[in-house]
Amino acid sequence: MNSKAIGKMAIVGIIIIIVLIAALAAYLSMRYQAPTESVLIMGTTDKVEVNLDPAEAYDYFGWQIIQATGCGLVDIRPGSSAGPEDIIPSLATDWSVSDDGLVWTFHLRQGVKFEDGTEFNATHVKYTFDRGIGLAVEEGPFVGIGIGEIIKEVRVVDKYTVQFELNFPFAPFLSLLAAQCCYIVNPKYAPMSSTVNYVEGDARASYPMDLGPYKLTKWVRVGGLDQEMVLEANPNYWNASGGYPKTKKIIIKFYSDPTSLRLAIESGEIDIAFRHLSAADINSLRENPNLKVWEGTGAFIQYLVFQTKMYPLNITEVRRAIAAAIDRSLLTETVFQGQMTPLYSMIPNGMAGHIDAFKVLGDANYTYTREVLAKYGYSETNKLHLDLWYETSGHYPQSPDQAQAIKQALEASGVIEVTLHGLEWAQYRAQRVEETMQLMIYGWYPDYVDPDNYAYPFFHSSGSSWLHHNYENAEMDALIEEARSTTNPETRIELYRQIQELMVEDCPIVPLFQGTAYAVTKPDIKGVYLDITQSWRHWLVYRESS
Amino acid sequence: MTLRTYIITRILLTIPMVLLLLTAVFVIVRVLPGDPVLLHFEKRADPEVIEEFRHKLGLDKPLWEQYADYLSGLIRLDFGKSMQDFSPVSQQIFSAFPATLELTIFSMIVAVGLGIFLGVEAARSYNTPKDHLIRIFGTVNYAIPVFFLGIIFQMVFGIMLGWLPTGGRTYPGMEPHGAHLTIPGIGTIHLATGLYTIDSILEGNPLKLVQALRYLCLPSLTLGLVLSGIFIRLTRNNMLETLRMDFVTAAKARGLRERAVIYGYALKNSFLPVLTMMGLQFATLLSGAVLTETTFSWPGLGRYIYTRIGFRDYTAIQGAVAFFAILVALVSLIVDVLYAYLDPRIRL
Numbered sequence: 001m002n003s004k005a006i007g008k009m010a011i012v013g014i015i016i017i018i019v020l021i022a023a024l025a026a027y028l029s030m031r032y033q034a035p036t037e038s039v040l041i042m043g044t045t046d047k048v049e050v051n052l053d054p055a056e057a058y059d060y061f062g063w064q065i066i067q068a069t070g071c072g073l074v075d076i077r078p079g080s081s082a083g084p085e086d087i088i089p090s091l092a093t094d095w096s097v098s099d100d101g102l103v104w105t106f107h108l109r110q111g112v113k114f115e116d117g118t119e120f121n122a123t124h125v126k127y128t129f130d131r132g133i134g135l136a137v138e139e140g141p142f143v144g145i146g147i148g149e150i151i152k153e154v155r156v157v158d159k160y161t162v163q164f165e166l167n168f169p170f171a172p173f174l175s176l177l178a179a180q181c182c183y184i185v186n187p188k189y190a191p192m193s194s195t196v197n198y199v200e201g202d203a204r205a206s207y208p209m210d211l212g213p214y215k216l217t218k219w220v221r222v223g224g225l226d227q228e229m230v231l232e233a234n235p236n237y238w239n240a241s242g243g244y245p246k247t248k249k250i251i252i253k254f255y256s257d258p259t260s261l262r263l264a265i266e267s268g269e270i271d272i273a274f275r276h277l278s279a280a281d282i283n284s285l286r287e288n289p290n291l292k293v294w295e296g297t298g299a300f301i302q303y304l305v306f307q308t309k310m311y312p313l314n315i316t317e318v319r320r321a322i323a324a325a326i327d328r329s330l331l332t333e334t335v336f337q338g339q340m341t342p343l344y345s346m347i348p349n350g351m352a353g354h355i356d357a358f359k360v361l362g363d364a365n366y367t368y369t370r371e372v373l374a375k376y377g378y379s380e381t382n383k384l385h386l387d388l389w390y391e392t393s394g395h396y397p398q399s400p401d402q403a404q405a406i407k408q409a410l411e412a413s414g415v416i417e418v419t420l421h422g423l424e425w426a427q428y429r430a431q432r433v434e435e436t437m438q439l440m441i442y443g444w445y446p447d448y449v450d451p452d453n454y455a456y457p458f459f460h461s462s463g464s465s466w467l468h469h470n471y472e473n474a475e476m477d478a479l480i481e482e483a484r485s486t487t488n489p490e491t492r493i494e495l496y497r498q499i500q501e502l503m504v505e506d507c508p509i510v511p512l513f514q515g516t517a518y519a520v521t522k523p524d525i526k527g528v529y530l531d532i533t534q535s536w537r538h539w540l541v542y543r544e545s546s
Numbered sequence: 547m548t549l550r551t552y553i554i555t556r557i558l559l560t561i562p563m564v565l566l567l568l569t570a571v572f573v574i575v576r577v578l579p580g581d582p583v584l585l586h587f588e589k590r591a592d593p594e595v596i597e598e599f600r601h602k603l604g605l606d607k608p609l610w611e612q613y614a615d616y617l618s619g620l621i622r623l624d625f626g627k628s629m630q631d632f633s634p635v636s637q638q639i640f641s642a643f644p645a646t647l648e649l650t651i652f653s654m655i656v657a658v659g660l661g662i663f664l665g666v667e668a669a670r671s672y673n674t675p676k677d678h679l680i681r682i683f684g685t686v687n688y689a690i691p692v693f694f695l696g697i698i699f700q701m702v703f704g705i706m707l708g709w710l711p712t713g714g715r716t717y718p719g720m721e722p723h724g725a726h727l728t729i730p731g732i733g734t735i736h737l738a739t740g741l742y743t744i745d746s747i748l749e750g751n752p753l754k755l756v757q758a759l760r761y762l763c764l765p766s767l768t769l770g771l772v773l774s775g776i777f778i779r780l781t782r783n784n785m786l787e788t789l790r791m792d793f794v795t796a797a798k799a800r801g802l803r804e805r806a807v808i809y810g811y812a813l814k815n816s817f818l819p820v821l822t823m824m825g826l827q828f829a830t831l832l833s834g835a836v837l838t839e840t841t842f843s844w845p846g847l848g849r850y851i852y853t854r855i856g857f858r859d860y861t862a863i864q865g866a867v868a869f870f871a872i873l874v875a876l877v878s879l880i881v882d883v884l885y886a887y888l889d890p891r892i893r894l
Contacts, residue, residue: 050631051631143595197631197633198631200641222645222850223638223639223846223850224628224850224853224862225642225845225849225853227715227845228718251718251719254843255714256713256839256840256841256842256843257840257841257843259841260700260712260713260841260842263712266705267704267708267711268708269712269713393856424579424580424856426579426582426584426856426858429581430579430580433584
């Protein structure tokens with residue numbers, strides 16, 4: 001055999017060996033899976049918008065991670081309607097309120113430890129609130145909700161007792177404390193004078209909480225976009241002895257769009273897909289026997305806003321006539337294939353105090369619409385022309401389709417003509433401030449789960465200034481102020497009934513539908529609660545085999 | 547013109563080109579309706595707070611001053627801070643770029659490899675059904691939207707066959723960390739490129755390498771296939787011309803095997819236009835990356851720009867586009883110089 005032939009054989013041999021090694025590695029890596037029992041992989045299209053500091057974070061996903069890694073004084077019972085009786089102890093074991101509703105006293109859980117062994121006490125509560133109020137981050141929740149205006153002072157009574165003195169009686173105070181922005185921070189990681197931001201390669205330095213069921217052990221951001229997060233059980237969690245968190249490790253993977261997320265859950269790459277899958281994807285995944293679709297009440301609502309300073313929308317009766325022509329079932333059944341619930345009040349279904357106030361006007365109630373509009377000279381030959389605006393960036397679910405369905409319903413009255421205008425989100429918001437949009441479709445996620453958060457920001461003259469709809473009614477202001485300062489649950493419910501009736505009477509905003517929360521998981525995943533809080537409680541979720 | 551003069555002229559020409567582009571981006575993002583400040587305030591609109599925020603972002607300054615700040619920053623390689631999350635844009639760009647570079651390199655390998663192979667095969671079988679088939683394949687590839695092809699691949703290879711992952715860069719926890727080299731006298735150096743394939747080799751971890759390659763497969767195949775169309779066409783046309791030349795006939799007459807004639811002689815001579823096209827397609831590849839990265843949740847610069855446009859994050863968009871512009875200018879400069887070196891007639 002000559003040397004050329006030997007050389008050729010050697011090359012062939014090397015190639016064969018490389019192919020074999022590659023095949024073996026491919027086989028091993030395809031079989032490679034994280035130990036399944038104590039690890040869950042969750043996929044989402046969400047992201048942390050700014051950071052994980054309760055003093056600054058004001059976005060859905062940021063709050064979810066704060067909830068997983070931190071703890072508040074109180075919590076909301078999973079699966080409940082978040083009424084006053086559903087507030088449960090967390091870092092506070094019990095509490096009381098003074099008769100005038102101005103002083104709240106909390107007794108704290110003893111023996112709860114921070115990571116470094118320091119015991120949690122009343123000074124940490126004071127530190128957390130003093131810091132949030134003092135920092136007053138412009139676009140953060142303390143300013144957005146007005147926590148600094150509600151709380152006058154936080155006092156340390158003794159090591160395990162803390163007192164909040166309020167500037168005015170604020171009925172939803174416990175719901176507010178259950179919100180993630182009020183979660184307790186570890187002073188070691190949360191400086192008094194600045195917020196905590198993402199630190200590349202150092203998850204511990206990227207978040208200021210310490211007392212929750214999980215620790216954030218990994219957070220990868222590439223180009224400012226979240227790629228991966230890892231949550232690992234916190235051995236110091238106060239309820240660790242109760243067996244929580246049920247899953248010791250959660251990996252969160254971030255996807256760029258609903259289609260990628262759907263493909264990932266379908267191919268088995270992830271165990272849970274939560275926020276956001278499209279309506280069509282959810283319906284088609286229901287047919288998949290290897291997956292389970294979870295469904296729950298959502299706190300997200302979508303509504304139509306009138307620019308009440310523009311003629312003829314400055315006339316209450318005209319607004320009511322338009323509202324009566326809306327056909328909610330066209331929206332929920334046609335656009336969302338039955339995945340949203342028609343909404344007849346700005347206070348959502350499933351929340352204490354909700355009544356179907358807008359049912360008085362009905363759906364597709366064209367007789368009423370025609371009758372009223374005829375009074376103002378509108379007819380089939382002289383139609384009322386309306387400009388309906390919507391966003392096109394995917395900020396809300398299927399906005400263009402929603403707009404089309406609303407147009408269809410309004411035009412079916414025969415006396416209204418609608419022109420649609422789609423705007424990309426950035427432009428849409430700019431136009432809202434300019435107050436140039438006659439009718440616009442908008443949506444809302446609550447800050448804290450209480451009817452107040454669905455009334456004050458929409459109908460109170462100062463609370464609703466962000467919406468620029470120019471609606472003001474002194475009677476409404478008085479009712480809302482009274483409802484938020486009354487602690488008696490029955491009185492509050494009665495006040496919210498009146499508020500809801502007045503919202504139909506004045507009709508500056510028309511509720512359209514309420515979102516349903518969806519999650520798709522592998523069939524062996526248990527412990528999922530999708531309730532009005534919209535929270536994903538990582539620490540309750542587990543794989544059945546474990 | 548000497549090669550040196552040519553290079554200097556070429557660099558001088560690049561400067562106004564890049565400057566023009568940077569100015570265009572600066573103007574376009576500001577002309578676009580929508581305001582980065584308003585996007586920050588979802589639930590409230592206190593005019594004083596908004597003004598303060600505008601001041602913080604430097605948007606209350608006159609336009610020319612903002613422009614001057616922007617250019618002077620760029621000279622110092624400072625892209626400014628993101629208007630969305632206030633972290634340095636340059637840091638964000640450099641953290642996202644390796645992913646795009648890796649995708650671009652592998653897509654280019656797919657595009658050029660497939661393009662040349664099929665182009666040569668088509669030229670060899672001129673006017674036969676095989677030739678027609680390859681041409682149709684090339685045209686369809688070129689015309690098909692990259693996100694559509696991506697979804698088809700995800701459906702087929704990810705869901706139906708279950709062979710390949712549908713999104714992301716690697717399996718969670720399988721990110722390679724590169725190598726730590728200890729050099730006596732200097733200390734330990736952390737060697738990492740940000741390219742997962744290279745880093746896993748540096749780390750000596752074949753499992754991570756295979757994972758990285760598995761995740762690279764679908765996105766680079768998608769982008770590579772779409773780009774291969776133009777290379778098929780180019781190679782085919784050039785090969786057809788070259789195959790008619792005398793030296794090819796001479797080589798055949800000397801009894802050389804056909805494979806040797808085609809790949810050894812003819813292809814070498816038709817390669818120059820392909821090289822130019824590689825340079826030109828680099829820009830297309832980067833823009834194609836925007837859609838591919840979004841489809842495959844690939845954490846690169848394309849997805850970065852896409853997201854930042856939604857936020858009207860002026861500094862981030864400007865920074866990323868400037869980075870792309872400089873990169874494309876640099877690549878075309880290198881290609882031109884290489885071309886001038888290979889073919890002295892260019893310098894005439």
